[in-house]
Amino acid sequence: MKEFKLNTIPKIESGFKTPEDLFFEKFSANLIEQLPKNEPKTISLFQKKKAIIMMVAAIFVLALLIPSVINNASRSSEIDPVTLENYLSYQSNVNQYDLINVLDEEDIDNISTNTNIALEDKTIEDILISNNNLEHYIIE
Amino acid sequence: MLDEKEFIQQLLNPKTQNDAFQKLLHTYQKPLYNHIRNIVLDHDDTADVLQNTFIKVFQNLKNFKGESKLFSWMYRIATNEALTFLNQKAKKSGISSETLQSKAIDNLKADVYFDGNDIQIALHKAIVTLPKKQQLVFKMKYFEELKYEEISEILGTSVGALKASYHHAVKKIEALLTTN
Numbered sequence: 001m002k003e004f005k006l007n008t009i010p011k012i013e014s015g016f017k018t019p020e021d022l023f024f025e026k027f028s029a030n031l032i033e034q035l036p037k038n039e040p041k042t043i044s045l046f047q048k049k050k051a052i053i054m055m056v057a058a059i060f061v062l063a064l065l066i067p068s069v070i071n072n073a074s075r076s077s078e079i080d081p082v083t084l085e086n087y088l089s090y091q092s093n094v095n096q097y098d099l100i101n102v103l104d105e106e107d108i109d110n111i112s113t114n115t116n117i118a119l120e121d122k123t124i125e126d127i128l129i130s131n132n133n134l135e136h137y138i139i140e
Numbered sequence: 141m142l143d144e145k146e147f148i149q150q151l152l153n154p155k156t157q158n159d160a161f162q163k164l165l166h167t168y169q170k171p172l173y174n175h176i177r178n179i180v181l182d183h184d185d186t187a188d189v190l191q192n193t194f195i196k197v198f199q200n201l202k203n204f205k206g207e208s209k210l211f212s213w214m215y216r217i218a219t220n221e222a223l224t225f226l227n228q229k230a231k232k233s234g235i236s237s238e239t240l241q242s243k244a245i246d247n248l249k250a251d252v253y254f255d256g257n258d259i260q261i262a263l264h265k266a267i268v269t270l271p272k273k274q275q276l277v278f279k280m281k282y283f284e285e286l287k288y289e290e291i292s293e294i295l296g297t298s299v300g301a302l303k304a305s306y307h308h309a310v311k312k313i314e315a316l317l318t319t320n
Contacts, residue, residue: 003314004314006282006310007310012260013256013260014177014283015255015264016174016177016178017252017253017255018174019173027169027187027191030191036198
């Protein structure tokens with residue numbers, strides 16, 4: 001069997017014929033017609049006016065919204081009771097003596113009537129036994 | 141042709157674009173026809189792909205940054221268009237790309253733009269059996285006689301890899317043609 005060599009025998013061409021010039025002339029003409037036209041973009045006066053009207057409307061709406069936003073912001077600055085309690089417990093230097101000084105008789109009555117602060121006998125006994133400064137409090 | 145940078149400027153300038161594009165068309169339509177024809181094999185399909193290629197070139201001129209040569213950029217677009225066309229046609233017909241190309245080779249004898257003999261048809265049949273990349277490299281090197289550096293720029297593959305690919309392709313084709 002004869003061995004086939006691509007590079008030693010005369011070169012084998014593809015066999016494809018390039019079409020005649022007429023084909024390419026027609027091809028070019030067709031192609032040029034199909035190309036997208038580069039026409040400059042025109043913006044109508046109405047479109048320009050519309051944009052300006054939209055901008056003015058947007059500014060107007062913003063101007064109306066600003067006072068209500070400010071109002072909402074000032075309302076939200078009120079401190080809620082939980083935050084206040086947390087602040088007093090963990091962040092401030094207020095101790096129980098300061099609090100006692102602030103309370104008057106009415107407040108103490110309110111606490112005793114609205115809150116159940118009754119202590120059991122055993123608890124009172126334990127406090128009296130463990131407290132060394134009892135005499136000091138009695139004198140006071 | 142003019143200095144390439146100057147020519148690209150003419151292509152990008154709306155005032156000179158049409159004339160410059162006509163020049164581009166005149167210079168590249170024949171070599172690109174031959175390049176696409178070698179890939180898609182059928183004349184009518186080649187004409188369609190060539191048209192799509194030039195439309196894409198025109199639409200993407202503004203994105204061409206001159207990093208590669210105009211020649212290799214256009215060949216890259218033509219190659220991609222041809223391969224995409226083949227895949228889409230095969231998918232539409234519900235057959236593989238290889239079967240589609242075999243059918244196109246069988247129809248070559250009736251093609252007015254083909255004057256090849258039995259050896260040329262046997263060579264095309266042998267090429268179809270190669271992997272797609274090897275087919276491309278072989279056709280660009282053997283039929284179109286492009287330099288490895290040019291093929292490298294078009295396909296984005298190193299010269300070394302192209303040489304290896306071409307060598308494998310030649311060996312396989314020679315083996316096939318020897319047994320047949």
